[in-house]
Amino acid sequence: AQTVTQSQPEMSVQEAETVTLSCTYDTSESDYYLFWYKQPPSRQMILVIRQEAYKQQNATENRFSVNFQKAAKSFSLKISDSQLGDAAMYFCACFTTSGTYKYIFGTGTRLKVLA
């Protein structure tokens, strides 16, 4: 069975600073994808970034980047130059390319951005 663990229920960062959100996962599959989703107060799920497990290069998307450590099964999200609009719940998710490709989500990290 797959599991996704986010050990930080809440994090705070000063505006314009950098913050890293942690995620570890466990899967027996060799082919899988990892995602970070943002959930603002509206509760809509917004894709932040994705990483294919077969790619060694860490994904980046503007101010967002990941540190993907496949051997350690770690997938952290770095947010640079934090903005007030980044305040939200962040969910890490994993799914494999076998079966029906459902997401397994972590419990989330609430990010607060301080002005």
Next chain:
Amino acid sequence: EPEVTQTPSHQVTQMGQEVILRCVPISNHLYFYWYRQILGQKVEFLVSFYNNEISEKSEIFDDQFSVERPDGSNFTLKIRSTKLEDSAMYFCASRVGTGGPETQYFGPGTRLLVL
């Protein structure tokens, strides 16, 4: 940009009543999903649907739940006799499933409150 839509955005119902949550997935997508998020908790997989039948369902998806694609565009989740613990945000998601990017695109959610 194409998006997944869901109606209604909010629904309040009495315990024991039937509710139908509606979703319009992205038009060229072939795999459809329902997820649930109880307030303050993580997003949980309910069911996946492909080729007009359920591909996989979780233990949450008991006989009170059903899904169908009645007209080739809508994808519905029916809860036959709602319970208090069904109060949650329900997300529909879809993905291409034909070798394209494996990202699932989420709808904005339906907030269900059972009284």
